[in-house]
Amino acid sequence: MSEITQWSLHRLREALRKKEVSAVEVARAHVDAVGKAGALNAVTTPTPERAIEMAEQSDKRLAGGEGGALEGIPLGVKDMFCTEGVASTACSNILEGFTPPYESDVTERLWQAGACLLGKLNCDEFAMGSSTETGSSGAVCNPWRGNGDARLTAGGSSGGSAAAVAARLMPVSLGTDTGGSVRQPAAFTGTVGLKPSYGRCSRYGIISYASSLDQAGILARSVTDSAILLGTIAGHDSRDSTSADIEVPDYESELKGGISKMRVGIPKEYSVDGMPGEIDDLWKQAAGWLEEQGAEIIEVSLPHTRHALPAYYIIAPAEASSNLARYDGIQYGKRAKANGVDELYGRTRAEGFGVEVKRRILMGSYVLSAGYYDAYYLKAQRVRALVARDFDNVFEKVDVLLAPTTPSAAFALGEKTDDVLALYLGDIFTVPVNLAGLPAISVPAKLNGEGLPLGMQLIGRRFDEATLLRAAKAVEDSAGFDAVPQAWWSP
Amino acid sequence: MSDAYIKGASGDDWEMVIGLEVHAQIRSEAKLFSKAPTAFGALPNSQVSLVDAAMPGMLPVLNRFCVEQGVRAGLGLHGRINLVSVFERKNYFYPDLPQGYQISQYLHPLVSGGEVVIRPEGGEEMTVRIERLHLEQDAGKSMHETGDVSLVDLNRSGIALMEIVSHPDMRSPAQAQAYVRELRLLLRYLAVCDGNMEEGSLRADVNLSMRRPGEDLGTRCEIKNLNSIRFIGQAIEFEAARQVELLEAGESIKQETRLFDIHTGETRSMRSKEEAHDYRYFPDPDLPPLCLTQEWVDSIESNLPELPQDKRTRLIRQYKLDPYDADVLTANRDNADFFEQVAQGRDAKLVANWVTGDFFAALNKSKQSINESKITPESLGELLDLVAKGDISGRIAKEVFVIMFESGTPPNKIIEEKNWKQISDINALEKYVDDVIAANPDKVEQARSKPQLIGWFIAQVLKASKNQANPKIVSELFQKKLNS
Numbered sequence: 024m025s026e027i028t029q030w031s032l033h034r035l036r037e038a039l040r041k042k043e044v045s046a047v048e049v050a051r052a053h054v055d056a057v058g059k060a061g062a063l064n065a066v067t068t069p070t071p072e073r074a075i076e077m078a079e080q081s082d083k084r085l086a087g088g089e090g091g092a093l094e095g096i097p098l099g100v101k102d103m104f105c106t107e108g109v110a111s112t113a114c115s116n117i118l119e120g121f122t123p124p125y126e127s128d129v130t131e132r133l134w135q136a137g138a139c140l141l142g143k144l145n146c147d148e149f150a151m152g153s154s155t156e157t158g159s160s161g162a163v164c165n166p167w168r169g170n171g172d173a174r175l176t177a178g179g180s181s182g183g184s185a186a187a188v189a190a191r192l193m194p195v196s197l198g199t200d201t202g203g204s205v206r207q208p209a210a211f212t213g214t215v216g217l218k219p220s221y222g223r224c225s226r227y228g229i230i231s232y233a234s235s236l237d238q239a240g241i242l243a244r245s246v247t248d249s250a251i252l253l254g255t256i257a258g259h260d261s262r263d264s265t266s267a268d269i270e271v272p273d274y275e276s277e278l279k280g281g282i283s284k285m286r287v288g289i290p291k292e293y294s295v296d297g298m299p300g301e302i303d304d305l306w307k308q309a310a311g312w313l314e315e316q317g318a319e320i321i322e323v324s325l326p327h328t329r330h331a332l333p334a335y336y337i338i339a340p341a342e343a344s345s346n347l348a349r350y351d352g353i354q355y356g357k358r359a360k361a362n363g364v365d366e367l368y369g370r371t372r373a374e375g376f377g378v379e380v381k382r383r384i385l386m387g388s389y390v391l392s393a394g395y396y397d398a399y400y401l402k403a404q405r406v407r408a409l410v411a412r413d414f415d416n417v418f419e420k421v422d423v424l425l426a427p428t429t430p431s432a433a434f435a436l437g438e439k440t441d442d443v444l445a446l447y448l449g450d451i452f453t454v455p456v457n458l459a460g461l462p463a464i465s466v467p468a469k470l471n472g473e474g475l476p477l478g479m480q481l482i483g484r485r486f487d488e489a490t491l492l493r494a495a496k497a498v499e500d501s502a503g504f505d506a507v508p509q510a511w512w513s514p
Numbered sequence: 515m516s517d518a519y520i521k522g523a524s525g526d527d528w529e530m531v532i533g534l535e536v537h538a539q540i541r542s543e544a545k546l547f548s549k550a551p552t553a554f555g556a557l558p559n560s561q562v563s564l565v566d567a568a569m570p571g572m573l574p575v576l577n578r579f580c581v582e583q584g585v586r587a588g589l590g591l592h593g594r595i596n597l598v599s600v601f602e603r604k605n606y607f608y609p610d611l612p613q614g615y616q617i618s619q620y621l622h623p624l625v626s627g628g629e630v631v632i633r634p635e636g637g638e639e640m641t642v643r644i645e646r647l648h649l650e651q652d653a654g655k656s657m658h659e660t661g662d663v664s665l666v667d668l669n670r671s672g673i674a675l676m677e678i679v680s681h682p683d684m685r686s687p688a689q690a691q692a693y694v695r696e697l698r699l700l701l702r703y704l705a706v707c708d709g710n711m712e713e714g715s716l717r718a719d720v721n722l723s724m725r726r727p728g729e730d731l732g733t734r735c736e737i738k739n740l741n742s743i744r745f746i747g748q749a750i751e752f753e754a755a756r757q758v759e760l761l762e763a764g765e766s767i768k769q770e771t772r773l774f775d776i777h778t779g780e781t782r783s784m785r786s787k788e789e790a791h792d793y794r795y796f797p798d799p800d801l802p803p804l805c806l807t808q809e810w811v812d813s814i815e816s817n818l819p820e821l822p823q824d825k826r827t828r829l830i831r832q833y834k835l836d837p838y839d840a841d842v843l844t845a846n847r848d849n850a851d852f853f854e855q856v857a858q859g860r861d862a863k864l865v866a867n868w869v870t871g872d873f874f875a876a877l878n879k880s881k882q883s884i885n886e887s888k889i890t891p892e893s894l895g896e897l898l899d900l901v902a903k904g905d906i907s908g909r910i911a912k913e914v915f916v917i918m919f920e921s922g923t924p925p926n927k928i929i930e931e932k933n934w935k936q937i938s939d940i941n942a943l944e945k946y947v948d949d950v951i952a953a954n955p956d957k958v959e960q961a962r963s964k965p966q967l968i969g970w971f972i973a974q975v976l977k978a979s980k981n982q983a984n985p986k987i988v989s990e991l992f993q994k995k996l997n998s
Contacts, residue, residue, distance in 0.1 A: 104571075105570060105571045111570070113570070118570065121570070123569065123570065123571075124564075125564055125569070127571060226571075226573060227571065227572075227573055228571040228572075229571050230570045230571045231570075231571065231800075233799070234799035234800050235799035261575065262573060262575060263573050263575075264573065264574065264575050264576065264800060264801050264802060265799075265800065265801075265802060341796060342799050344605075344794075345603050345605050345614070345615055345794070345796070347614075348605060348607065348613065348614020348615055349568040349570070349612060349613050349614050351607060351609075351614060353609050353612070353666070354567060354568070354612055355569070364609055364664070368607055388794065391605070391794035391795075391796050392792055392794060393792045393794075396794075396796070400796060
């Protein structure tokens with residue numbers, strides 16, 4: 024394994040600027056790493072030629088002293104992002120072969136900043152899942168195996184994005200986070216997972232799952248790297264009516280300054296029955312780290328937390344049922360052989376969608392149906408407003424919240440395939456953040472008794488990613504997490 | 515109103531209860547949620563953006579101009595502009611609906627309430643109440659070819675529509691037709707919709723139920739997508755008769771959606787209530803609620819043009835026009851503007867006669883609109899001034915007008931070229947008069963006992979002068995000479 028692939032984004036950037044390495048060398052090292060990591064199944068569409076080509080352009084710009092913020096940085100993006108000329112399928116058979124003639128806003132910003140595309144990353148079909156097992160490309164395998172040798176989930180739905188960063192196939196990657204799909208895989212793979220505030224990044228060109236919750240997110244190996252990347256992908260886009268027209272701070276420089284006098288809330292409702300003691304202990308330990316660095320720890324209450332998960336599993340499928348109606352076999356993607364248009368719809372969608380997507384379309388259609396709308400969808404929206412109000416209330420008293428990212432470490436692939444509810448329950452700590460549109464980050468904090476990473480989650484005020492990142496940096500500094508998975512997948 | 519009732523076979527009176535949903539295409543160069551152009555008659559699928567085609571990851575962005583037009587229409591209808599309205603998704607599958615849903619407004623429309631004053635043919639002036647006006651996108655167009663091929667044209671997909679829903683206040687086809695006419699006129703005055711029904715810019719769905727006078731409302735049927743005022747009348751008449759026949763036979767009306775067949779003049783069932791879609795409306799999460807400021811609405815209101823009803827009243831008052839002429843002139847904003855320009859400082863009644871008479875007849879015959887004509891307010895005014903000054907007679911003026919209409923030549927020039935200028939010079943006229951008298955001594959003799967013969971003398975002079983002699987002066991001259 025090349026040493027270059029061990030480098031952080033931050034370090035690569037310095038080395039490229041000082042011309043210690045060329046962008047092509049950097050790209051080659053990562054292309055090689057991707058090529059050897061087939062066992063992880065993290066990359067669904069590798070784009071090695073494009074990566075090298077883009078790196079060559081980067082080298083030219085670097086030579087001319089006109090490199091962008093990410094000049095020569097290779098990375099991958101989740102298959103939910105539309106990338107011009109590169110298959111973009113949301114890991115669904117229904118979009119088999121779909122190659123968009125347009126670029127998502129967020130990825131466009133990456134390329135303009137000089138980043139190079141290594142490939143499209145595996146995920147759950149249409150980002151619906153928490154284990155990256157439901158997509159058309161199959162399951163992603165977690166680079167971490169802990170003390171055993173079972174194949175574990177890398178989490179989901181951005182499992183490919185997390186596994187690729189954890190396995191040093193790329194320094195950073197993009198995921199999407201609708202209910203925890205960046206933070207939970209980050210926690211399972213010992214990486215940093217940042218979900219910005221709703222509206223911070225444009226959704227233009229991101230294949231929609233649940234529009235009011237979807238947000239682009241970042242997987243990285245350090246808080247600093249996630250701050251650098253956020254500075255590039257954040258910003259207003261007139262093509263997305265939900266994108267916020269507000270200033271984007273310099274997140275990297277805002278990392279400095281420490282957390283003295285920062286008020287950190289500990290939401291008591293995040294302590295749930297059946298949660299392993301080691302997670303509870305880690306939580307207390309992390310609070311201690313922050314206190315040592317000058318923060319004030321305050322216990323707070325978010326009383327509607329327990330209603331968030333059921334509300335999420337009404338609202339997200341409701342929006343999905345409508346967002347996925349466009350995949351009908353008429354214009355693009357898969358079209359089944361059929362007689363008549365009704366049969367065409369039925370067969371195309373029956374053959375094109377996987378079981379989890381079908382489940383959510385059915386649930387979503389049901390909760391929006393005449394006679395059920397008030398009892399489900401409308402009530403869920405009321406719950407959503409209450410959950411958001413809980414956060415508003417506590418953010419009058421604290422600056423950030425500290426909680427576990429997940430109630431467990433990574434589990435075995437296939438373990439929860441037949442127990443959907445158990446899988447859904449794993450989203451319990453991440454979902455409320457999406458309902459409230461807040462920014463949150465998962466920071467790797469330690470390895471558990473089985474040698475698997477555990478993450479701590481910090482939640483910030485809407486659009487106050489700067490404070491959130493500073494707190495995350497403090498946790499990172501104290502945790503000193505430097506474990507690296509054994510490269511068992513590399514031949 | 516009893517003449518609006520129709521009689522069933524039983525001899526019973528039946529009353530129609532009619533409400534209309536009018537879909538009016540907003541006059542906008544771009545679509546409601548995309549920047550794609552909207553010109554009519556373009557090549558299929560040549561005016562389609564990625565958003566209109568519902569490509570993955572594409573998002574709607576509301577067109578501010580379209581909202582402004584909706585507000586203008588709402589103000590013109592005297593409705594209440596809701597400062598907060600919400601776009602919702604109406605979900606159903608159809609090949610010409612690429613998103614799988616139509617973005618519309620449902621629980622919270624842009625405009626609530628309003629009214630339209632109508633004058634049905636042969637009936638009294640009445641007010642039709644408006645329930646709401648909301649904005650929505652149009653669907654594309656499916657074309658079912660022979661064989662098992664269907665084609666889809668997405669040029670219309672995403673075009674901005676205003677749906678204007680009336681209360682069920684109408685009781686006859688004539689009222690429904692007058693309502694659509696008046697609504698179309700209002701929208702045209704406001705320049706928010708071109709009102710071209712044959713191009714589909716304005717379509718109406720008719721809701722019709724029948725009841726015996728005084729009874730509660732019956733079950734209604736909806737007749738979809740009527741694109742001419744004549745079809746609206748025909749469809750209502752057929753549907754009313756159909757429903758009465760069923761009701762008198764003791765059957766009940768099934769609530770359903772029906773289609774009007776323009777070839778047979780009949781309506782037929784499209785889908786019943788049981789087959790009706792469950793549209794699963796919910797607020798579109800891609801679009802935040804539409805929030806307007808009162809200041810913005812006020813600024814739009816202060817820039818509204820004069821509305822047809824107000825213009826009509828003013829023309830009657832200001833120019834002493836009779837209601838019929840006022841109606842004819844206001845039926846088109848350009849016509850009314852033309853009239854007013856000519857009428858400035860002239861005999862308004864005379865101007866109205868010219869505009870609604872010779873001019874409209876010529877326009878009709880040549881299928882031109884008033885702005886396409888070579889006749890301008892200035893040139894017509896000039897012509898009328900020449901008559902008023904006595905330079906030409908009314909009869910010559912009509913001939914001059916015909917040439918002006920064809921060629922656009924100014925009236926002065928025509929008169930000069932044709933040498934049509936009226937002869938008012940007393941010496942010149944006296945010569946004509948003396949000639950006639952000298953040539954007809956017997957008639958002169960008869961005229962002494964029959965003064966009405968003077969008409970014959972005048973005619974001789976007009977003939978000899980090729981209609982150029984001023985008949986008034988000629989008459990005076992004969993009076994003097996024949997009586998001396």
